[in-house]
Amino acid sequence: MSSNSIDIIIPSFRLDEQYLLPLFHLPKPAGWRFNYYVIVDNPTVQPGQEILRLAASGEIHLFINPENLGAAESRNKGINAGSGDWMLFLDDDIVADDDILFQYVKAIEAHPGSIGFIGLTDFPAPMNTFTRALTAAGLTSIFTIANRKDEFMWGVTANMMYNRAAMQELRFSAIFPKSGGGEDVDLPAQICLRNNARFICVKEARAVHPWWHDGQPHYKRFERYGEGMALLLPRFKQFTWYAFPNPVEGLLLVLLSAPLFFLYLSWEKWVILLLAIPLIDMVINYIRAYGMGFRELKTGYYMTLLRCSNEWGLFKTIMRAGKPGYFLKRINIDFTRPRHFRTNRWRIIKLVIYLLLIAALIFI
Structure with a gap:
């Protein structure tokens, strides 16, 4: 293993030179060795001339x-190809600050025994209602965890560094969705538990991630995140807890209760209850967004669709796995370690609304 060396591992599908070339040419601290490992997970890709030149000259390792x-x-392939003391994972579409490598080296020199570091991955300012809904729903919050925490158990692989000695034989698990979702939680959590330590957050090691799909509405990614969360449940049983039904689970429970429901209430009232579940969620999501300064009514609508996408991924994966x-x-x-059941003010408000609605349907 090389001393004072960092492997920079970049999995890529697009090989977009406008993002990759600036990463290859980042300013580098003296006295440190940097090796780039670019793993292209697309057999049909045609590398550009500059990338081919860099690979031929040995400035990058292209797979x-x-x-x-x-x-x-793909990330595992980069891990196994290198031998550096430290491994920095970067996404192939981020724009890193010019001093990002200096900030990571500074962190290593200050904490040489650390298991690794979580950099800051910012997003541009929200550009439309959908990106404001993403922000209000908290779906970008883990990317900016370094702004809020000194240490944490995991971070996104868009901008995160691992100590090879702490990782040892552990690798990213292939049980998670191929396009990503859950594997970047699983591996660092395992490393933390094994080493009884946490990753140090380095907000100065900053990169900017573009809005997915140019900020246009899309939901498959968040469904995939839900799939990843479902696959984490049996792997970390000691950190699981029971929750109030989310909208997807609530709709299922109402559907399953239909025969019993019809014994006491008309089918029209059952339909009202069925329709009320997503509507109540939209109202509560809008109130949450409004409190954060996002005033468009459609924000609550998008937040609900995003949440339901995530929850559908969680539910279907659990059921498919039996x-x-x-x-x-x-x-x-x-x-x-959680309590057996957790709640918050939003869940309490939602429960009260549901109880009032059911009471109204019964007595009116």
């Missing part, structure tokens, strides 16, 4: 997978 292996296996015992279960993604 093109013969088939689509997925994000986890693990109905995980229905209504959640995982503490900060990996603190």
